Amino acid sequence: MSPQKIRALLILVAAFLMIGVASGRKPSASVLAQAQHRAPAPASLRLYVFDCGRLKIVDTSVYGFAPSDLAATDMPVPCFLVAHPKGTLMWDTGVLPDNLLASGGSVTQGNPGSSAMATVTKPLKTQLAETGYAPEDITYLALSHCHWDHTANANEFARATWLVRQEERDAMFAHPSTFARCLTPQTFDALKNSKTVILKRDEYDLFGDGSVIVKSAPGHTPGHQVLFLKLRKTGPVLLSGDLYHYPEERAQHRVPTTDFNRDQTAASRVTIEAFLKKTGAQLWIQHDLTANAKLKKAPAFYD
Numbered sequence: 001m002s003p004q005k006i007r008a009l010l011i012l013v014a015a016f017l018m019i020g021v022a023s024g025r026k027p028s029a030s031v032l033a034q035a036q037h038r039a040p041a042p043a044s045l046r047l048y049v050f051d052c053g054r055l056k057i058v059d060t061s062v063y064g065f066a067p068s069d070l071a072a073t074d075m076p077v078p079c080f081l082v083a084h085p086k087g088t089l090m091w092d093t094g095v096l097p098d099n100l101l102a103s104g105g106s107v108t109q110g111n112p113g114s115s116a117m118a119t120v121t122k123p124l125k126t127q128l129a130e131t132g133y134a135p136e137d138i139t140y141l142a143l144s145h146c147h148w149d150h151t152a153n154a155n156e157f158a159r160a161t162w163l164v165r166q167e168e169r170d171a172m173f174a175h176p177s178t179f180a181r182c183l184t185p186q187t188f189d190a191l192k193n194s195k196t197v198i199l200k201r202d203e204y205d206l207f208g209d210g211s212v213i214v215k216s217a218p219g220h221t222p223g224h225q226v227l228f229l230k231l232r233k234t235g236p237v238l239l240s241g242d243l244y245h246y247p248e249e250r251a252q253h254r255v256p257t258t259d260f261n262r263d264q265t266a267a268s269r270v271t272i273e274a275f276l277k278k279t280g281a282q283l284w285i286q287h288d289l290t291a292n293a294k295l296k297k298a299p300a301f302y303d
């Protein structure tokens with residue numbers, strides 16, 4: 001072999017070695033962090049329940065009750081993560097944005113358009129991280145409706161695909177703000193530019209296998225919706241949104257005076273009660289304090 005050929009061969013070997021060293025280089029901290037927070041897709045459907053705060057209700061009369069009529073007047077504010085083999089869905093995003101808790105500890109704050117007082121003790125992002133996810137990992141976002149106790153961290157999920165009804169979206173971005181009382185546009189304004197699926201039918205089967213269905217239940221707001229989940233061990237569950245707040249509303253057929261369209265709420269309730277009967281699903285009233293206390297919270301999950 002000529003000296004030139006030997007030199008060319010050595011250069012080639014050196015080049016291969018350099019490529020090998022380069023590709024074997026340790027990943028940067030940010031890449032590691034990204035890989036670490038992305039949980040592997042579960043083999044079957046999971047439901048995580050997060051503690052996104054609590055509402056102290058000053059005036060129960062809008063729900064048709066005196067405080068003494070109710071088992072509990074406070075309302076929990078849960079957020080939910082649905083993890084399916086084909087993707088993830090956030091359902092509702094809390095009452096106070098995570099950045100208010102940046103300094104640690106709990107935060108109590110009201111809202112000019114509401115008589116309720118909200119307290120949050122743990123950021124949603126921290127609870128999500130404990131389950132192995134970050135907001136940017138989430139595939140889909142759906143809000144039961146646009147009220148402030150459901151939208152607080154919505155902007156964190158602006159990179160997800162947003163599932164919303166046209167009536168709700170219109171109410172959320174109407175100027176001036178409409179009677180739909182979407183009080184905190186600054187918490188959801190980034191969704192305006194999100195990839196969006198406008199839900200037109202009564203039921204939207206998200207993954208095409210009947211296990212995650214976003215279902216129309218208007219009245220509380222123009223495009224209010226509920227979420228049906230078919231869990232393997234737990235069985236079917238329906239997350240109520242604010243179709244009901246207190247279990248007493250369900251038992252005594254009381255519709256809040258502040259609902260956008262009370263007749264529509266009453267009609268939605270009839271439809272949903274029939275749906276529950278047909279599917280055998282449990283109804284989880286999201287704001288029911290007694291029921292919420294019994295739910296296992298993330299990072300534990302229902303499957």
Ligand SMILES: [Zn+2]
Nearest residue numbers: 147149150242
């Ligand atoms: Zn609510």
